[in-house]
Amino acid sequence: MNFELTDAQRLIRDTVREFADKELAPLAAELDRLKRYPEKPLQRLAELGVLGMTVPPEYGGAGADTVSSCLALMEISRACASTGVAVSLHNTLTCEIIYRHGTEAQRRRYLPALCRGQILGAFSLTEPTSGSDAASLRTTATRRGEQYLLNGTKLFVTNGSRAGVIILFASTDLSRGDKGITAFLVEPSVPGFRIGKREEKMGLRASDTAELVLEDCQVPVENRIGEEGEGFKVALSSLVTGRAGIAAQAVGIAQACLEASVRYARERRQFGQPIAEFQAIQWKLANMATEIEAARLLTLRAAAQKDRGLPCTMEASMAKLFASEAANRAAADAVQIHGGYGYLQDFPVERYMRDARVLTIYEGTSEIHRLIIARQLLSPSPPPSPHPWGEGKGEGPQGGPEEGMGAWCVRGGGEP
Amino acid sequence: MHIIVCIKQIIDPEIPADQFKLDPNSMRQLRGGLSLVISAYDQNALEVALQLREKVGGKVTALCLGESGAMGAIKSALGMGVDDGFLVSDQPLLESDPFGVAHVLAKAIQKIGVPDLVLTGCVSGDTGDKVMGPLLAEALGLPCVTFVSKVEVKDGKALVRRIVEDGYELVEAAFPLAVSIISDDSNVPRYSKLRDIMAAAKKQVPTWKAADLGLEGARVGVGAARLQVQDVSIPQRESKCEILDGETPEERAEGLALRLRELKVI
Ligand SMILES: Cc1cc2nc3c(=O)[nH]c(=O)nc-3n(C[C@H](O)[C@H](O)[C@H](O)COP(=O)(O)OP(=O)(O)OC[C@H]3O[C@@H](n4cnc5c(N)ncnc54)[C@H](O)[C@@H]3O)c2cc1C
């Protein structure tokens, strides 16, 4: 086993870290306070080649691997989690899906612009009545000649009011459930498309989360991704990169919590000594550091597995589940270590705690990820052991999402 | 225009001071897994070279004498956009004194082919000898300008901006030429672009040993060293915090100004 990063991975991490430390971290508190979208940082990230970084060079990307993409998201989120989520949705869902499932014409039309940061990407699955149970979505797409007419309301769309292209899921046949879902590339300039409410959030306040309203929204047939009814498969295919991306965001936030806590514990004196000398504080720091390392390894391993073309649905779920919960524990402890100051906006841990909260909710709630993991464990044809060094359980196909696990989501898992 | 930039890999000077450890025998800093970077002014030198290449065309080569891990420094330079890199890595060579190091680098430069311009940082971020540029120029028989922030080409000659106290000199010199680089606003090192990093990772970098350069023990290595560091002392820094009282912001500002004057800071 070898835990070394390659030259490229290390250099990418170092470059993004330097950028994040110098140009992003100093802005983060202000962007959060003013709820200002990180437009300039995103532009700079585009110049560095971070936007669309996993897209091959012939479509304008850097051709980096999933591990590098996670390393970059960790560094960005360590400085500014709002920018982290914007990049994550842009890279790990929008660009990935267009590259993996788009036609040549769709790739040529969107990927170079997405990589240059001329347009931003969004991914829109959730609806008011369909969250975890994504397959129950109600937005419809009806074919009228060379157009589809989309009707419905989409919710919680990250980058929603900023995006130049949105991967949007709608049903072309409600009677067929998840097999009726189709994916579309929607440009906000088309007739019938309207940006609704911009959500006011607890955290990630510099990120954009919008409602999209579709009233006979006209989407040309050539903007359909794949065939009718293949939308759910498209959503599922982005599971791994999307979840690893959020796991990476969690690791970044948790790392920031740890660094702030170590710094503060050394400086803050009570009872005549730095609070770092109290064992109660030391144990918190030790737990935090250990969980962050575990989360980092789970995340990078899921990503490495993906880069090697191996199944990793379960690994990505484990990484997302563990990292998001570890980040919440780290943030809570960071605030605790800061005492009353941790509760004030003058210190960054207050923001870290608000930002971390959503991690166990989006891209699959913790409950849903436990469900996915348990289903794999209990499935009649269990997946190969998740441990490459463990007992081999044969090469059988992973009881993958195609067999009943929904996007962030379980098909028929909740509703009676 | 061919430019060779000599870069040194050092322990990141940003590490916390308590991680700084000295080897009592060699009086050198112990690496012990600490993060390594290209010495700061060497990065400025890379930037000067890349800007010059953008203006007049040509090629930039990075050259490093270091441990095998110094390949990381070459790869970083390639990531910034230099065209190729060479690593000289052979344990005995690393124990050379600055005179020996200059000899090694000169031999390597001769093997690559003496370029139009040789750049070094004006001082390294670890040992801080400030001699490599001039020693290297001497070894190569080139004219040398030190503490330069910018190099331009005019009528086939180099026009270099040499930073002196309270100003600068513009020096004209004929190529080939050796120049040591200091930082200013014009040569802030660029970020690597991810695409260049990906290309850098794939690039082959030749690694040379003493024998490849025809180096003899009499000129290099610990045996040939004519300088030896006898002792190093680490200054003890104390910091203390004072809180100034005052009713209004104006009072507090006045108190601060008076205190700073007392301390002869202003
Ligand atoms: C800031 C933010 C950004 C977002 N960005 C996007 C985006 O870009 N694109 C997008 O499409 N969506 C996005 N979302 C939506 C997000 O993915 C959903 O909020 C998430 O999937 C959960 O759905 P829900 O909110 O409807 O909760 P629900 O599904 O209603 O869940 C409520 C609770 O019930 C639990 N629950 C549900 N089903 C089960 C079950 N079967 N077993 C046990 N417990 C269950 C859940 O775990 C949760 O605790 C975003 C959300 C937020 C807050």
Ligand SMILES: Cc1cc2nc3c(=O)[nH]c(=O)nc-3n(C[C@H](O)[C@H](O)[C@H](O)COP(=O)(O)OP(=O)(O)OC[C@H]3O[C@@H](n4cnc5c(N)ncnc54)[C@H](O)[C@@H]3O)c2cc1C
């Ligand atoms: C919203 C708000 C309202 C408040 N209102 C009031 C008020 O009305 N009146 C008032 O007087 N104060 C008030 N406070 C202050 C509050 O009581 C203090 O914040 C609290 O006593 C903790 O002190 P501290 O913030 O200085 O943290 P510190 O004492 O610096 O503690 C920092 C961390 O070190 C730990 N620690 C400290 N000593 C030890 C030890 N010996 N062993 C192990 N761990 C240790 C703490 O548990 C904590 O985790 C308020 C604070 C807030 C945030």
